[in-house]
Amino acid sequence: MDLFSLTIILFLIMDPIGNISSFLKLLHELPQRQRNKIILREMTIALIAMIIFNFIGEAIFNVLKISEITLRLTSGVILFLVGIKILFPAIDSPRANLSLEEGEPFVTPLAIPLVAGPSLLGIIMLFSHLETNYFIVPAAIVIAWTLSLMILLSGKHLQRILTDNGLKAAERLMGMVLILIAIQTTFDGLHHFILSCR
Amino acid sequence: MFRESVISLLIALFFLFFGEMFLNALHISRYSLVLTGGIVLFLLALKMIFHSSGPAEADQTKQEPFIVPIATPMISGAGLMTVIMVNAAAEHNNIKIFFAILIAWIGVTGVLVTSPYIQKLIGRNGMAALEQIMGMILGLISMNMIVDALRLFVQTQ
Numbered sequence: 001m002d003l004f005s006l007t008i009i010l011f012l013i014m015d016p017i018g019n020i021s022s023f024l025k026l027l028h029e030l031p032q033r034q035r036n037k038i039i040l041r042e043m044t045i046a047l048i049a050m051i052i053f054n055f056i057g058e059a060i061f062n063v064l065k066i067s068e069i070t071l072r073l074t075s076g077v078i079l080f081l082v083g084i085k086i087l088f089p090a091i092d093s094p095r096a097n098l099s100l101e102e103g104e105p106f107v108t109p110l111a112i113p114l115v116a117g118p119s120l121l122g123i124i125m126l127f128s129h130l131e132t133n134y135f136i137v138p139a140a141i142v143i144a145w146t147l148s149l150m151i152l153l154s155g156k157h158l159q160r161i162l163t164d165n166g167l168k169a170a171e172r173l174m175g176m177v178l179i180l181i182a183i184q185t186t187f188d189g190l191h192h193f194i195l196s197c198r
Numbered sequence: 199m200f201r202e203s204v205i206s207l208l209i210a211l212f213f214l215f216f217g218e219m220f221l222n223a224l225h226i227s228r229y230s231l232v233l234t235g236g237i238v239l240f241l242l243a244l245k246m247i248f249h250s251s252g253p254a255e256a257d258q259t260k261q262e263p264f265i266v267p268i269a270t271p272m273i274s275g276a277g278l279m280t281v282i283m284v285n286a287a288a289e290h291n292n293i294k295i296f297f298a299i300l301i302a303w304i305g306v307t308g309v310l311v312t313s314p315y316i317q318k319l320i321g322r323n324g325m326a327a328l329e330q331i332m333g334m335i336l337g338l339i340s341m342n343m344i345v346d347a348l349r350l351f352v353q354t355q
Contacts, residue, residue, distance in 0.1 A: 002225075008224060088241070176238070179237070180226055191355065
């Protein structure tokens with residue numbers, strides 16, 4: 001996979017457009033200045049988590065001797081489930097059960113799991129092992145993260161322009177793209193599997 | 199109603215012209231496109247056949263609908279986009295597909311605009327029955343898409 005597809009995949013799983021509403025719901029009482037500061041802080045925490053898991057992935061899968069076929073199939077299935085979840089939202093998702101606690105949120109639920117959820121961290125681990133080039137996954141992470149940060153920082157304006165329904169539509173479209181990529185990844189894995197059987 | 203269907207037409211045309219560029223950029227082959235369409239349509243068909251007042255309807259907001267849920271995903275849904283993209287990749291004549299979209303869109307808009315009269319004609323139960331039959335047909339079409347996709351995949355091996 002090249003840098004472009006990796007960036008798109010990571011960006012879609014971070015799902016910044018879908019996260020706008022949860023961010024605004026949690027932070028709506030705070031003034032603009034402080035809200036931006038918190039978004040920046042939470043996103044930085046998420047970035048650190050992603051980079052750490054990138055290096056953990058490389059180490060762990062080398063020890064476990066997991067084949068490329070398994071990695072591709074696993075990431076395809078995970079991406080597929082994430083996409084299905086975006087298309088057909090569930091009631092018990094962490095986003096639906098935001099608890100409006102007093103005070104400002106720290107790490108949970110904004111940084112983890114809303115931005116850097118288990119599926120994103122898992123996919124990063126898989127990709128970091130799959131790619132032979134050491135710099136491509138971190139580069140994709142940083143680019144996707146920057147894009148998400150910009151979207152989240154301008155969340156209030158985006159919400160005003162697109163309205164809640166527009167945001168929902170954009171999120172659905174992204175889920176669709178994610179499923180597309182997931183199926184391609186799964187079938188790449190199957191393709192390699194069939195080749196290895198011959 | 200009319201505004202919503204115009205928006206859905208715009209979405210469909212956008213996918214007709216930029217869909218292929220997009221697919222090439224992400225290295226997505228035709229079988230996975232068809233398979234995605236098949237799976238999503240199949241899930242939709244299941245929803246239509248086993249119709250229950252689940253959470254999907256509960257969270258629909260009371261305000262006037264805009265783009266969601268009427269323009270997309272109800273009219274220009276994921277399945278339609280996939281079908282358009284697949285056909286745009288298969289046919290070289292974009293004008294033909296453009297007119298096909300236009301004709302289908304006129305039909306859909308006609309039905310939607312006259313829907314109050316149709317509902318009076320066949321009654322509420324008739325509508326429910328019709329939706330389930332449509333779901334059945336949609337299920338068949340989607341399964342056919344899945345099978346086609348698998349055949350394409352096997353042929354590329």
